[in-house]
Amino acid sequence: MLKNWINHMSEHKWAYLLLAVLAAVSVRNLKPAVKSVFRTISIAGAANRKLPIYSVETPEKRVAISFDAAWGADDTEEILSTLSQYDVKASFFLCGYWVDKYPDMVKKMYEAGHDIGNHGKTHAHGGSLSLAQNKEEIMGVHERVKNLLGIDMNLYRPPYGEYNNTVIQAAEECKYYPIQWDVDSHDWMNRGVDYEVNRVLNNKNLRNGSIILFHNDTNDTPAALPIILRGLKEKGYAIGSVSQLIYKDNYKLDSEGRQIPNGRA
Numbered sequence: 001m002l003k004n005w006i007n008h009m010s011e012h013k014w015a016y017l018l019l020a021v022l023a024a025v026s027v028r029n030l031k032p033a034v035k036s037v038f039r040t041i042s043i044a045g046a047a048n049r050k051l052p053i054y055s056v057e058t059p060e061k062r063v064a065i066s067f068d069a070a071w072g073a074d075d076t077e078e079i080l081s082t083l084s085q086y087d088v089k090a091s092f093f094l095c096g097y098w099v100d101k102y103p104d105m106v107k108k109m110y111e112a113g114h115d116i117g118n119h120g121k122t123h124a125h126g127g128s129l130s131l132a133q134n135k136e137e138i139m140g141v142h143e144r145v146k147n148l149l150g151i152d153m154n155l156y157r158p159p160y161g162e163y164n165n166t167v168i169q170a171a172e173e174c175k176y177y178p179i180q181w182d183v184d185s186h187d188w189m190n191r192g193v194d195y196e197v198n199r200v201l202n203n204k205n206l207r208n209g210s211i212i213l214f215h216n217d218t219n220d221t222p223a224a225l226p227i228i229l230r231g232l233k234e235k236g237y238a239i240g241s242v243s244q245l246i247y248k249d250n251y252k253l254d255s256e257g258r259q260i261p262n263g264r265a
Helices: 002-011 013-024 032-043 076-085 096-101 103-111 131-149 165-173 193-201 221-234
Strands: 062-069 091-094 115-118 211-215 238-240 251-253 258-261
Touching (some): 076 103, 076 221, 096 103, 096 131, 103 115, 193 221, 211 221
Parallel strands (some): 062 211, 062 238, 091 115
Antiparallel strands (some): 251 258
Protein backbone atom coordinates (compact mmCIF):
# COMPACT_ATOMS: atom_id res chain seq x y z
CA MET A 1 0.00 0.00 0.00
CA LEU A 2 3.04 2.33 -0.25
CA LYS A 3 1.67 3.70 -3.52
CA ASN A 4 -1.62 4.60 -1.80
CA TRP A 5 0.22 6.36 1.02
CA ILE A 6 2.31 8.39 -1.42
CA ASN A 7 -0.77 9.32 -3.47
CA HIS A 8 -2.66 10.56 -0.45
CA MET A 9 0.33 12.42 0.97
CA SER A 10 0.19 14.52 -2.16
CA GLU A 11 -3.41 15.47 -1.34
CA HIS A 12 -2.13 17.49 1.60
CA LYS A 13 1.15 18.72 0.10
CA TRP A 14 0.43 22.41 0.70
CA ALA A 15 -0.43 21.81 4.33
CA TYR A 16 2.81 19.89 4.89
CA LEU A 17 4.81 22.55 3.03
CA LEU A 18 3.31 25.29 5.14
CA LEU A 19 4.10 23.44 8.36
CA ALA A 20 7.66 22.92 7.23
CA VAL A 21 8.12 26.62 6.50
CA LEU A 22 6.64 27.63 9.84
CA ALA A 23 8.90 25.20 11.64
CA ALA A 24 12.01 26.58 9.99
CA VAL A 25 11.50 30.32 10.26
CA SER A 26 9.27 32.92 11.89
CA VAL A 27 6.84 34.74 9.64
CA ARG A 28 8.34 38.15 10.41
CA ASN A 29 11.68 37.05 8.94
CA LEU A 30 10.29 35.69 5.70
CA LYS A 31 11.42 37.18 2.41
CA PRO A 32 8.84 39.34 0.61
CA ALA A 33 8.14 36.67 -2.02
CA VAL A 34 7.33 34.12 0.66
CA LYS A 35 5.31 36.67 2.63
CA SER A 36 3.11 37.07 -0.43
CA VAL A 37 2.31 33.35 -0.22
CA PHE A 38 1.09 33.84 3.34
CA ARG A 39 -1.00 36.81 2.26
CA THR A 40 -2.54 34.64 -0.45
CA ILE A 41 -3.30 31.92 2.10
CA SER A 42 -4.89 34.45 4.46
CA ILE A 43 -7.11 35.67 1.64
CA ALA A 44 -8.49 32.11 1.35
CA GLY A 45 -11.03 32.88 4.04
CA ALA A 46 -12.32 35.95 2.26
CA ALA A 47 -15.92 36.23 1.20
CA ASN A 48 -15.14 35.80 -2.50
CA ARG A 49 -13.55 32.38 -1.95
CA LYS A 50 -15.68 29.56 -3.30
CA LEU A 51 -15.89 26.54 -1.00
CA PRO A 52 -17.10 22.96 -1.22
CA ILE A 53 -19.41 21.47 1.40
CA TYR A 54 -17.32 20.24 4.34
CA SER A 55 -20.20 19.51 6.73
CA VAL A 56 -23.84 20.34 7.36
CA GLU A 57 -25.49 22.38 10.12
CA THR A 58 -28.29 20.23 11.52
CA PRO A 59 -29.92 19.78 14.94
CA GLU A 60 -30.19 16.06 14.25
CA LYS A 61 -27.45 13.62 15.20
CA ARG A 62 -26.66 12.58 11.66
CA VAL A 63 -23.40 11.99 9.81
CA ALA A 64 -22.49 10.84 6.31
CA ILE A 65 -19.77 8.38 5.34
CA SER A 66 -18.01 8.42 2.01
CA PHE A 67 -15.43 6.38 0.13
CA ASP A 68 -13.09 7.57 -2.60
CA ALA A 69 -12.31 4.98 -5.27
CA ALA A 70 -9.14 5.77 -7.16
CA TRP A 71 -6.98 2.70 -6.50
CA GLY A 72 -8.04 -0.95 -6.56
CA ALA A 73 -11.20 -2.79 -5.53
CA ASP A 74 -9.95 -5.73 -3.46
CA ASP A 75 -11.89 -4.93 -0.30
CA THR A 76 -14.95 -3.29 -1.88
CA GLU A 77 -17.13 -6.40 -1.63
CA GLU A 78 -16.39 -6.63 2.10
CA ILE A 79 -17.17 -2.94 2.59
CA LEU A 80 -20.49 -3.33 0.78
CA SER A 81 -21.30 -6.37 2.89
CA THR A 82 -20.57 -4.47 6.11
CA LEU A 83 -22.69 -1.52 5.04
CA SER A 84 -25.55 -3.88 4.27
CA GLN A 85 -25.15 -5.64 7.62
CA TYR A 86 -25.46 -2.33 9.49
CA ASP A 87 -28.17 -1.01 7.17
CA VAL A 88 -26.10 2.01 6.18
CA LYS A 89 -26.06 3.85 2.86
CA ALA A 90 -22.82 5.55 1.88
CA SER A 91 -21.40 7.68 -0.93
CA PHE A 92 -18.78 6.31 -3.32
CA PHE A 93 -16.80 8.88 -5.31
CA LEU A 94 -15.42 7.16 -8.41
CA CYS A 95 -12.67 8.06 -10.86
CA GLY A 96 -13.35 7.55 -14.53
CA TYR A 97 -10.70 4.86 -14.98
CA TRP A 98 -12.08 3.05 -11.90
CA VAL A 99 -15.53 2.98 -13.50
CA ASP A 100 -14.00 1.60 -16.69
CA LYS A 101 -12.13 -1.13 -14.82
CA TYR A 102 -14.85 -2.17 -12.37
CA PRO A 103 -18.25 -1.58 -14.04
CA ASP A 104 -19.86 -4.54 -12.27
CA MET A 105 -18.79 -3.14 -8.90
CA VAL A 106 -20.28 0.24 -9.79
CA LYS A 107 -23.55 -1.51 -10.55
CA LYS A 108 -23.46 -3.34 -7.20
CA MET A 109 -22.93 -0.06 -5.35
CA TYR A 110 -25.82 1.57 -7.14
CA GLU A 111 -28.16 -1.39 -6.81
CA ALA A 112 -27.45 -1.49 -3.07
CA GLY A 113 -28.74 2.09 -2.79
CA HIS A 114 -25.46 3.93 -2.32
CA ASP A 115 -24.63 7.31 -3.83
CA ILE A 116 -22.51 7.18 -6.94
CA GLY A 117 -20.36 10.30 -6.90
CA ASN A 118 -17.82 11.81 -9.25
CA HIS A 119 -14.08 11.89 -8.42
CA GLY A 120 -12.73 13.13 -11.74
CA LYS A 121 -11.87 11.36 -14.96
CA THR A 122 -8.14 11.01 -14.36
CA HIS A 123 -7.69 12.08 -10.69
CA ALA A 124 -5.98 15.25 -11.91
CA HIS A 125 -4.91 18.24 -9.82
CA GLY A 126 -7.82 20.54 -10.51
CA GLY A 127 -6.05 23.58 -9.15
CA SER A 128 -3.67 23.54 -12.12
CA LEU A 129 -6.41 23.10 -14.74
CA SER A 130 -8.50 25.64 -16.61
CA LEU A 131 -12.25 25.90 -16.21
CA ALA A 132 -12.79 23.94 -19.43
CA GLN A 133 -10.34 21.23 -18.36
CA ASN A 134 -11.99 20.87 -14.96
CA LYS A 135 -15.38 20.53 -16.60
CA GLU A 136 -13.94 17.89 -18.92
CA GLU A 137 -12.66 15.96 -15.89
CA ILE A 138 -16.13 16.05 -14.34
CA MET A 139 -18.19 15.33 -17.41
CA GLY A 140 -15.88 12.56 -18.57
CA VAL A 141 -16.97 10.50 -15.57
CA HIS A 142 -20.51 11.78 -15.74
CA GLU A 143 -21.04 10.37 -19.22
CA ARG A 144 -19.41 7.04 -18.31
CA VAL A 145 -21.74 6.53 -15.35
CA LYS A 146 -24.79 7.75 -17.24
CA ASN A 147 -24.10 5.22 -19.99
CA LEU A 148 -23.60 2.49 -17.41
CA LEU A 149 -26.42 3.24 -14.94
CA GLY A 150 -28.69 5.70 -16.71
CA ILE A 151 -28.34 8.33 -13.96
CA ASP A 152 -27.07 11.89 -13.73
CA MET A 153 -24.65 12.17 -10.83
CA ASN A 154 -24.59 15.44 -8.86
CA LEU A 155 -21.94 14.95 -6.14
CA TYR A 156 -18.33 15.87 -6.97
CA ARG A 157 -15.27 15.41 -4.78
CA PRO A 158 -12.17 17.08 -6.23
CA PRO A 159 -9.19 14.71 -6.39
CA TYR A 160 -6.63 15.20 -3.61
CA GLY A 161 -9.15 17.41 -1.84
CA GLU A 162 -7.64 20.16 -4.01
CA TYR A 163 -9.77 23.07 -5.13
CA ASN A 164 -9.86 26.74 -5.96
CA ASN A 165 -12.56 29.01 -7.34
CA THR A 166 -12.15 27.51 -10.81
CA VAL A 167 -12.67 23.95 -9.55
CA ILE A 168 -15.80 24.92 -7.64
CA GLN A 169 -17.16 26.97 -10.53
CA ALA A 170 -16.66 24.01 -12.86
CA ALA A 171 -18.60 21.75 -10.50
CA GLU A 172 -21.43 24.24 -10.17
CA GLU A 173 -21.66 24.80 -13.92
CA CYS A 174 -21.84 21.02 -14.38
CA LYS A 175 -24.76 21.01 -11.89
CA TYR A 176 -22.79 19.30 -9.14
CA TYR A 177 -22.54 19.85 -5.41
CA PRO A 178 -18.81 20.01 -4.57
CA ILE A 179 -18.19 17.82 -1.51
CA GLN A 180 -15.24 17.78 0.87
CA TRP A 181 -15.09 16.27 4.40
CA ASP A 182 -14.43 17.39 7.97
CA VAL A 183 -13.43 14.00 9.44
CA ASP A 184 -10.58 12.11 7.75
CA SER A 185 -10.21 8.48 8.84
CA HIS A 186 -6.54 8.54 7.76
CA ASP A 187 -7.10 5.01 6.46
CA TRP A 188 -4.58 5.79 3.71
CA MET A 189 -1.84 5.88 6.37
CA ASN A 190 -2.26 2.16 7.16
CA ARG A 191 -1.47 2.68 10.84
CA GLY A 192 -3.70 -0.08 12.13
CA VAL A 193 -7.33 -0.68 13.00
CA ASP A 194 -7.13 0.91 16.45
CA TYR A 195 -5.65 4.10 15.05
CA GLU A 196 -8.34 4.39 12.37
CA VAL A 197 -11.16 3.71 14.82
CA ASN A 198 -9.86 6.29 17.28
CA ARG A 199 -9.23 8.75 14.49
CA VAL A 200 -12.93 8.73 13.58
CA LEU A 201 -14.77 8.14 16.84
CA ASN A 202 -12.68 10.59 18.88
CA ASN A 203 -12.08 13.12 16.14
CA LYS A 204 -12.30 16.71 17.39
CA ASN A 205 -14.41 17.63 14.35
CA LEU A 206 -16.97 14.84 14.74
CA ARG A 207 -20.39 16.42 15.31
CA ASN A 208 -23.87 16.64 13.87
CA GLY A 209 -23.60 16.92 10.10
CA SER A 210 -20.04 15.63 9.72
CA ILE A 211 -18.89 14.06 6.46
CA ILE A 212 -16.40 11.25 7.06
CA LEU A 213 -13.77 10.24 4.52
CA PHE A 214 -12.67 6.67 3.81
CA HIS A 215 -11.13 4.92 0.81
CA ASN A 216 -12.27 1.65 -0.70
CA ASP A 217 -8.85 -0.01 -0.98
CA THR A 218 -6.78 0.33 2.20
CA ASN A 219 -5.35 -2.20 4.64
CA ASP A 220 -7.41 -1.50 7.74
CA THR A 221 -10.79 -0.12 6.71
CA PRO A 222 -12.50 -3.51 6.20
CA ALA A 223 -11.77 -4.46 9.82
CA ALA A 224 -12.21 -0.96 11.24
CA LEU A 225 -15.50 -0.13 9.53
CA PRO A 226 -17.79 -2.38 11.63
CA ILE A 227 -16.27 -1.00 14.84
CA ILE A 228 -16.68 2.58 13.61
CA LEU A 229 -20.29 2.05 12.53
CA ARG A 230 -21.15 0.53 15.91
CA GLY A 231 -19.33 3.31 17.70
CA LEU A 232 -21.13 6.05 15.79
CA LYS A 233 -24.47 4.44 16.51
CA GLU A 234 -23.57 4.11 20.20
CA LYS A 235 -22.88 7.84 20.20
CA GLY A 236 -26.41 8.33 18.91
CA TYR A 237 -25.61 9.19 15.30
CA ALA A 238 -27.77 8.12 12.40
CA ILE A 239 -25.42 7.23 9.53
CA GLY A 240 -26.18 7.78 5.89
CA SER A 241 -24.94 9.00 2.54
CA VAL A 242 -23.97 12.51 1.56
CA SER A 243 -27.11 12.94 -0.53
CA GLN A 244 -29.20 12.08 2.53
CA LEU A 245 -27.38 14.69 4.61
CA ILE A 246 -26.88 17.83 2.54
CA TYR A 247 -29.42 20.53 1.73
CA LYS A 248 -30.22 20.66 -1.96
CA ASP A 249 -31.29 24.31 -2.09
CA ASN A 250 -31.88 27.42 0.04
CA TYR A 251 -28.60 27.23 1.90
CA LYS A 252 -25.37 29.14 2.41
CA LEU A 253 -21.84 28.12 3.39
CA ASP A 254 -19.98 29.64 6.31
CA SER A 255 -16.23 30.34 6.26
CA GLU A 256 -15.51 26.69 7.16
CA GLY A 257 -17.61 25.26 4.35
CA ARG A 258 -20.40 24.26 6.71
CA GLN A 259 -23.72 24.17 4.89
CA ILE A 260 -26.38 26.20 6.69
CA PRO A 261 -30.03 26.45 5.64
CA ASN A 262 -31.19 29.96 4.85
CA GLY A 263 -32.92 31.63 7.77
CA ARG A 264 -30.74 29.92 10.37
CA ALA A 265 -27.99 31.99 11.96
